[in-house]
Amino acid sequence: MTRSRLALILLLNFTGIVLFLSWYWPPGHGFWMPADVGVFRFFNNALAxxxxxxxxxxxxxxxxFDGCSLLCMGLLMLWYWWHETPEGRRRIVIMGVVMLLSAIVLNQVGHVLPVVRPSPTHTLNDIYRVSDLLHFPTKDASRDCYPGDHGMMLMIFSGFMLRYFGKTAFTLALAIVAVFALPRIMIGAHWFTDVFNGSLSVVLVGLPWILITPLSDRLIDGLNAALPGKHKQITHI
Structure with a gap:
């Protein structure tokens, strides 16, 4: 690994750590808390x-609806899969497995953080809860919502799209993040900072060590060689 790549990893790690500490250290979460409450109240008041x-x-x-996010991610990967050689298609499928494994590991790392935070619908008074307004199964509350699991998975997906398919795929993946992470915030199942502080800080600390180092390529190559089937030629996407 080159010095420039190591420097980039450490810069991203530093950014993630500072981002987390800017929320974790200040009493009452500092300037983040008014932003959190403001975002929640904006959408919650609109329910009246x-x-x-x-x-x-x-x-x-x-x-x-979570299945729709999986469908969108799958369709984006399918576009690139469709335009690949048989060897490239096999690698894309294996890349998806590595991405899933990475998400599981980083999700566990996220829950090691010394934070137990209930959602705004469990914290604030004088609010509307969608589950009280409608007889419709929905997720509008959580006893422990930091960092946001759903947002973290979407961000990890975006990182893999950038690493293996480029800026256009990354831009489309970011759109998927916005479309499928924001509803959790709008309904009050998550605070704004659960996703755009908690999820992002974990991803900035953990994901660079997977994608910027040779680790992800080596995992893909190893699974490619170990799993049965045709088209095992080792060619990077």
């Missing part, structure tokens, strides 16, 4: 008498 908005949040935070 607005059945259509409540139904929108209920649907976009239903467990079945």
């Amino acid at each position: 008498g607005n059945y259509a908005f409540a139904m929108f949040l209920a649907i976009t935070n239903n467990r079945a």
Whole structure:
């Protein structure tokens, strides 16, 4: 690994650590807390008498809607899979496995953080809860929401898209992050900082060691060689 890559990794790590500590150290989470409450109140106040908005949040935070995020991620990868050689297609599938394993590891790392934080719907008074307004199964609360698991997975996906498919794929992946992470914040199942501080800080610290070092390539090559099937030629995407 070159010095420039190591420097980039350490810079991203430093950014992630500073981002987390800027939330964790100050009493009451410092300047982050007014932002958190403001974002929550903005969307929560909009629920007053607005059945259509409540139904929108209920649907976009239903467990079945999570399948839509997986579908969008899968379709983006499918586009690149479709334009690959048989060897490249095999590697893309294996890359997806490595991405999933990376998400599992980083998710566990995230839950080592010394934080237990209930969602705003469990914390603030004088609020609207979508589950009280509608008879519709939805996720509008959490007893421990920091860092956001869902947002972290989406960000890890974005990192892999940038590493293996380039800036266009990364831009589309970021759009997927916005579309599928924001509903959790809008409904109050997560604070704004659960995703854009907690998830992002864990990803900035952990993911560079997977993607900027040779680790991800070596894992893909190792699985490519070990798993049965055709088209085992080792050619990087």
